[in-house]
Amino acid sequence: MRISGSIAMRPTILNPLFANAESLKGVGPKLSKPLERLGLGRVRDFIYHLPTGFVERKRIENLDQAEPGEHIIVEILPIEYKSAYNRGPYRVQAVDAIGNHISLIYFGRNTGWARKQLPLDEKKIIAGKLEIYGETLQMVHPDHVVKPGEAGQIETSEPVYPLADGMTQKRLAGLIANAMAETPDLPEWIEPSLMEKHDWPSWNDALALTHGGENERARDRLAYDEIFANQLALMLVRAANRGRKGRPLTGDGSLRDALPLPFELTGAQKRAIGEIQGDLEQDTPMLRLLQGDVGSGKTIVAVMALLAAVECGKQGALLAPTEILARQHYESISRLLQGLPVNVAILTGRDKGKAREATLMGIADGSIHIVIGTHAIFQEAVQYKDLALTIIDEQHRFGVSQRLMLSKKGRMTPHFLAMTATPIPRTLTLSQYGEMDVSRLDELPPGRQPIDTRVISGERLDEVIAGLARHIEKDGQAYWVCPLVAESESSDLAAAEERAVQLKARFGDKVGLVHGQMKPELKDAVMEDFVSGKIAVLVSTTVIEVGVDVPNSTLMIIEAAERFGLAQLHQLRGRVGRGSDKSVCLLLRGNGLSDTARERLALMRASQDGFHLAEEDLRLRGGGEVLGTRQSGDNAFRTARAEQVVRFAPTANDDARLLIDRDGGLDSERGQAARVALYLFERDVGAMLLRSG
Numbered sequence: 001m002r003i004s005g006s007i008a009m010r011p012t013i014l015n016p017l018f019a020n021a022e023s024l025k026g027v028g029p030k031l032s033k034p035l036e037r038l039g040l041g042r043v044r045d046f047i048y049h050l051p052t053g054f055v056e057r058k059r060i061e062n063l064d065q066a067e068p069g070e071h072i073i074v075e076i077l078p079i080e081y082k083s084a085y086n087r088g089p090y091r092v093q094a095v096d097a098i099g100n101h102i103s104l105i106y107f108g109r110n111t112g113w114a115r116k117q118l119p120l121d122e123k124k125i126i127a128g129k130l131e132i133y134g135e136t137l138q139m140v141h142p143d144h145v146v147k148p149g150e151a152g153q154i155e156t157s158e159p160v161y162p163l164a165d166g167m168t169q170k171r172l173a174g175l176i177a178n179a180m181a182e183t184p185d186l187p188e189w190i191e192p193s194l195m196e197k198h199d200w201p202s203w204n205d206a207l208a209l210t211h212g213g214e215n216e217r218a219r220d221r222l223a224y225d226e227i228f229a230n231q232l233a234l235m236l237v238r239a240a241n242r243g244r245k246g247r248p249l250t251g252d253g254s255l256r257d258a259l260p261l262p263f264e265l266t267g268a269q270k271r272a273i274g275e276i277q278g279d280l281e282q283d284t285p286m287l288r289l290l291q292g293d294v295g296s297g298k299t300i301v302a303v304m305a306l307l308a309a310v311e312c313g314k315q316g317a318l319l320a321p322t323e324i325l326a327r328q329h330y331e332s333i334s335r336l337l338q339g340l341p342v343n344v345a346i347l348t349g350r351d352k353g354k355a356r357e358a359t360l361m362g363i364a365d366g367s368i369h370i371v372i373g374t375h376a377i378f379q380e381a382v383q384y385k386d387l388a389l390t391i392i393d394e395q396h397r398f399g400v401s402q403r404l405m406l407s408k409k410g411r412m413t414p415h416f417l418a419m420t421a422t423p424i425p426r427t428l429t430l431s432q433y434g435e436m437d438v439s440r441l442d443e444l445p446p447g448r449q450p451i452d453t454r455v456i457s458g459e460r461l462d463e464v465i466a467g468l469a470r471h472i473e474k475d476g477q478a479y480w481v482c483p484l485v486a487e488s489e490s491s492d493l494a495a496a497e498e499r500a501v502q503l504k505a506r507f508g509d510k511v512g513l514v515h516g517q518m519k520p521e522l523k524d525a526v527m528e529d530f531v532s533g534k535i536a537v538l539v540s541t542t543v544i545e546v547g548v549d550v551p552n553s554t555l556m557i558i559e560a561a562e563r564f565g566l567a568q569l570h571q572l573r574g575r576v577g578r579g580s581d582k583s584v585c586l587l588l589r590g591n592g593l594s595d596t597a598r599e600r601l602a603l604m605r606a607s608q609d610g611f612h613l614a615e616e617d618l619r620l621r622g623g624g625e626v627l628g629t630r631q632s633g634d635n636a637f638r639t640a641r642a643e644q645v646v647r648f649a650p651t652a653n654d655d656a657r658l659l660i661d662r663d664g665g666l667d668s669e670r671g672q673a674a675r676v677a678l679y680l681f682e683r684d685v686g687a688m689l690l691r692s693g
Contacts, residue, residue: 034164043179056071076094079095127154176211259303261300268296290417291423315369315387317389318392326373327348418436422567562589
């Protein structure tokens with residue numbers, strides 16, 4: 001594979017696109033927070049902030065020509081103001097050309113805005129969605145209000161963009177139009193025959209068509225660009241990794257053979273151990289992803305890899321995303337290695353004083369063979385004698401700079417193993433982890449009981465709480481998961497905080513609460529109380545999705561279960577069933593479920609295979625939802641939808657390989673264009689090398 005040329009310098013042609021948002025006309029200090037919430041920091045971000053749909057408006061002369069639910073453009077005459085009463089909306093009463101009445105509704109306290117837009121007895125053209133309330137026609141917050149002579153300014157087809165508080169569709173559309181005016185003509189990076197086969201427009205035309213109306217060919221073109229850039233970058237990372245010098249780890253097997261396993265390894269575990277050992281014996285650093293369903297036994301596979309390093313007189317490090325998960329790894333691995341001449345230590349931000357100094361000294365002089373911890377294990381003060389293997393658990397939770405820092409702790413580039421408990425569909429593995437070799441643990445160890453999964457109406461909440469009481473009386477522990485942290489005016493979902501208050505009224509101090517907005521040390525303290533058994537019921541948001549291992553907890557209650565994706569429901573369910581006792585998962589559902597929600601809950605009841613559920617999750621979400629990080633691993637895409645990734649990843653992979661193997665790599669004419677694509681989609685090799693660690 002020929003990959004030549006450096007892309008360290010961003011092509012000058014892209015400079016306007018990477019200018020700060022403040023360079024755009026219309027961006028002032030008041031918009032900084034809304035733009036930050038939307039991730040719109042540069043001109044490039046605006047052009048790729050694609051519409052979620054389009055409003056199609058109908059021009060009419062009077063209201064008799066429209067039906068409720070339609071978006072219309074019509075001339076009206078304001079005749080009366082009705083002030084807000086008891087926090088109700090402010091209304092402007094108006095009539096059309098033949099005397100039909102319509103009420104224009106404005107929420108909020110700034111009634112002056114409505115009066116300024118709609119002076120009494122002055123004709124205006126309005127655009128918005130026609131609705132009916134009782135027998136009265138109404139329009140809530142008209143999208144446009146202009147003078148009759150300016151009616152042509154209102155588009156009959158208009159994009160609908162994702163918004164944040166403090167931003168309107170009209171303002172955002174104007175900023176995106178300003179950004180589009182800054183877009184240069186870019187050289188073509190897609191193979192010409194592929195462009196012809198799909199009848200794809202040029203890059204500039206694809207952007208204009210996508211922002212200007214529903215156009216699947218243009219959408220596909222933009223999605224393909226991003227997927228192609230991603231596949232090319234992954235190939236560059238693999239090639240760069242093969243060019244780095246590592247050290248073969250060919251141990252004598254003495255420690256691994258002496259490891260007293262309390263169970264027979266599954267076929268999948270044996271296969272993964274063999275694949276990892278084959279990598280470790282090469283002088284090219286390993287770059288491998290270990291996927292394992294909940295309870296599939298990833299830890300023992302990781303231990304075998306660590307022992308291979310120790311047998312060679314080297315050190316291994318295991319990085320976990322939270323302190324509680326790091327301590328669980330430390331305790332379980334220490335138990336496994338009991339009796340072997342292997343010194344295991346833990347290092348977290350909590351460790352202070354002489355104990356920390358002793359650990360640092362042991363890492364530096366090599367007397368500590370395996371280090372387990374949080375981000376503390378790669379801080380500057382931590383110096384390894386000879387680090388040869390790094391393992392990252394739940395790798396998508398770490399930033400690129402953290403992974404790079406850990407890789408620099410070795411004398412030479414350490415072998416690298418990433419682990420994830422989130423099963424990823426095979427169709428997405430290529431696009432998200434194409435720079436890594438992949439091992440899959442798709443068997444569960446013998447003896448693990450299936451989890452009894454039931455779907456129950458949320459109206460039976462009192463019965464569920466009564467059952468929880470019986471469970472606690474028998475010294476059982478339980479999780480209660482809610483989808484929100486606090487109630488909002490726009491949601492009727494139960495909040496974790498309010499549910500915790502209700503359950504504490506019944507069960508007192510036996511109830512604890514954790515959610516993502518808590519300080520880490522407070523969250524860890526509550527989790528430790530649950531692990532120790534001090535707390536019987538842990539009310540939480542999805543922060544307990546991965547990592548917590550409490551064998552005594554055999555009941556999982558998930559509220560508003562229809563609001564979660566299949567993969568996430570499966571991860572949550574995997575928190576129980578960790579011991580020998582029978583476990584139960586209750587999925588509390590709301591009323592009026594969609595067909596998709598019903599199928600999702602039925603699949604949860606029928607299957608406990610995480611890889612099968614991940615494939616089904618992808619099928620159910622289809623093209624209508626952008627791939628989420630919590631649903632299917634580390635999401636690398638902003639423009640491409642899940643179904644587009646599935647459709648185009650194999651083609652993009654072949655296209656990228658053609659560029660490198662046939663068309664002369666990055667030094668060729670198309671290669672120069674491909675450099676532009678790599679920077680445009682932020683897939684330059686430097687960033688990807690950081691990502692791989």
